[in-house]
Amino acid sequence: MTHSTITESRVLDALRAVKDPDLHKDIVSLNFIRNMRIEGDVISFDVNLTTPACPVKERLREESRQAVLAAIPGVSDVRVNMTAEVRRPPAPETGRIKGVKNIIAVGSGKGGVGKSTVAANIAASLARSGARVGLLDADIYGPSIPILMRASGEPEMKDGTIEPVEAHGVKLMSMGYLSGEMPLIWRGPMAHKALQQSLLGVRWGELDYLIVDLPPGTGDVHLTLVQSVPVTGAVIVSTAQDLGLQISMKTLRMFQQTKVPILGIIENMSSYVCPHCGGKDEIFGHGGAVRAAQALGVPVLGEIPLDAAIRKHSDSGVPVVLAEPDSSSARAFSEVTGKLAQQVSIQAFRSIPLTIIEE
Amino acid sequence: MVTIPEERVTPAEIRKKSGEGMVIHWRDGHASTYGARHLRGRCPCAQCVSEATGQRLVSEEHIGPEIAIEAARTVGNYALHFSFTDGHTTGIYTFEYLRRICPCEDCA
Numbered sequence: 001m002t003h004s005t006i007t008e009s010r011v012l013d014a015l016r017a018v019k020d021p022d023l024h025k026d027i028v029s030l031n032f033i034r035n036m037r038i039e040g041d042v043i044s045f046d047v048n049l050t051t052p053a054c055p056v057k058e059r060l061r062e063e064s065r066q067a068v069l070a071a072i073p074g075v076s077d078v079r080v081n082m083t084a085e086v087r088r089p090p091a092p093e094t095g096r097i098k099g100v101k102n103i104i105a106v107g108s109g110k111g112g113v114g115k116s117t118v119a120a121n122i123a124a125s126l127a128r129s130g131a132r133v134g135l136l137d138a139d140i141y142g143p144s145i146p147i148l149m150r151a152s153g154e155p156e157m158k159d160g161t162i163e164p165v166e167a168h169g170v171k172l173m174s175m176g177y178l179s180g181e182m183p184l185i186w187r188g189p190m191a192h193k194a195l196q197q198s199l200l201g202v203r204w205g206e207l208d209y210l211i212v213d214l215p216p217g218t219g220d221v222h223l224t225l226v227q228s229v230p231v232t233g234a235v236i237v238s239t240a241q242d243l244g245l246q247i248s249m250k251t252l253r254m255f256q257q258t259k260v261p262i263l264g265i266i267e268n269m270s271s272y273v274c275p276h277c278g279g280k281d282e283i284f285g286h287g288g289a290v291r292a293a294q295a296l297g298v299p300v301l302g303e304i305p306l307d308a309a310i311r312k313h314s315d316s317g318v319p320v321v322l323a324e325p326d327s328s329s330a331r332a333f334s335e336v337t338g339k340l341a342q343q344v345s346i347q348a349f350r351s352i353p354l355t356i357i358e359e
Numbered sequence: 360m361v362t363i364p365e366e367r368v369t370p371a372e373i374r375k376k377s378g379e380g381m382v383i384h385w386r387d388g389h390a391s392t393y394g395a396r397h398l399r400g401r402c403p404c405a406q407c408v409s410e411a412t413g414q415r416l417v418s419e420e421h422i423g424p425e426i427a428i429e430a431a432r433t434v435g436n437y438a439l440h441f442s443f444t445d446g447h448t449t450g451i452y453t454f455e456y457l458r459r460i461c462p463c464e465d466c467a
């Protein structure tokens with residue numbers, strides 16, 4: 001057999017054997033294959049995934065390589081270049097933030113479960129993978145993102161729009177900036193206006209993901225968010241403790257009632273590893289979030305340990321995924337982020353456009 | 360909480376028939392045709408339904424036949440909002456609610 005029998009259509013046929021495990025379709029039908037070149041007996045192409053944070057990136061690379069090698073004799077090398085382009089879910093044009101592809105809400109049933117720390121680490125982790133990320137601190141009761149991300153300076157107003165602050169490659173806006181040192185003592189309508197300004201009045205530019213760190217519980221800010229913009233999905237942060245979980249379920253049901261897909265539950269402070277003896281203690285119990293997620297049929301995105309390193313780096317304003325990327329806590333966050341990005345991609349493929357056709 | 364099958368309350372297509380009404384095709388295959396007066400008379404807002412007693416304060420018989428929908432828009436992922444020609448704009452009609460008030464013979 002000669003090299004001339006290697007054709008683009010034969011390579012594509014071979015690649016149809018490779019399936020994306022989340023979208024349940026082959027990578028050719030999903031239009032992932034780009035820039036194919038056949039030079040002699042060497043084939044090269046891009047596999048354009050739906051997120052740079054894809055946890056199965058290496059597996060798909062190897063499967064693609066093997067599929068071509070196995071199906072077409074005479075091929076000496078297959079060079080697979082992994083790229084990514086975050087897809088935008090079909091959503092109504094009205095109310096959507098221009099240039100922002102996905103809006104992810106991070107909520108919790110009660111305060112103190114580490115929601116903001118989780119949001120900051122997810123944002124930093126997505127940015128580290130190469131995605132364009134924004135982080136909106138909508139927690140009017142305790143805006144903490146500027147500290148967690150060590151954001152210096154304040155956003156500037158230019159031509160009537162707010163220029164976000166940038167830290168660790170993430171564009172930041174905090175409701176805390178709207179009040180300076182003063183506490184935010186707001187009635188509903190004020191919170192509503194402030195969130196709308198923070199969402200729609202900020203020059204976010206082109207973003208793959210906008211993470212919105214919500215106040216704990218269910219309230220005005222949540223309602224404004226789900227009414228103002230099409231939210232791609234929501235993440236619930238909880239501790240394993242049953243009390244915490246039961247309250248989290250209310251937040252979860254609020255999102256369900258307003259048709260915001262639940263991307264998953266993250267169990268935070270899942271276990272404590274003693275720095276002195278190495279013993280593991282499950283202070284808040286264990287697996288509560290996993291059981292609840294199974295009962296409700298929503299994905300578990302992962303478990304984050306109660307680790308002094310996370311607290312230490314949070315206090316100094318560098319998320320642990322950046323400060324100690326090889327630590328077990330950082331790896332736990334990266335894994336959660338990968339699963340979250342997968343769920344967002346699934347949502348982008350599953351949802352149908354919701355627009356009003358005018359006759 | 361009673362769970363309603365998702366496809367019953369998820370629209371596949373939403374059409375606005377100029378000012379006179381709306382047609383929603385649901386994912387389960389059902390189609391609902393709403394006249395403007397039908398919708399206005401079933402507004403779920405706090406001005407039209409008493410928050411304290413749940414009693415309806417404004418119903419279809421209070422609405423003139425000339426009522427029309429000036430504008431319709433989606434609310435997040437879960438509801439529709441209408442501006443009526445009588446100036447009323449405060450109702451948020453969730454898809455669950457819209458399916459419940461489908462005026463067709465099978466549903467009524």
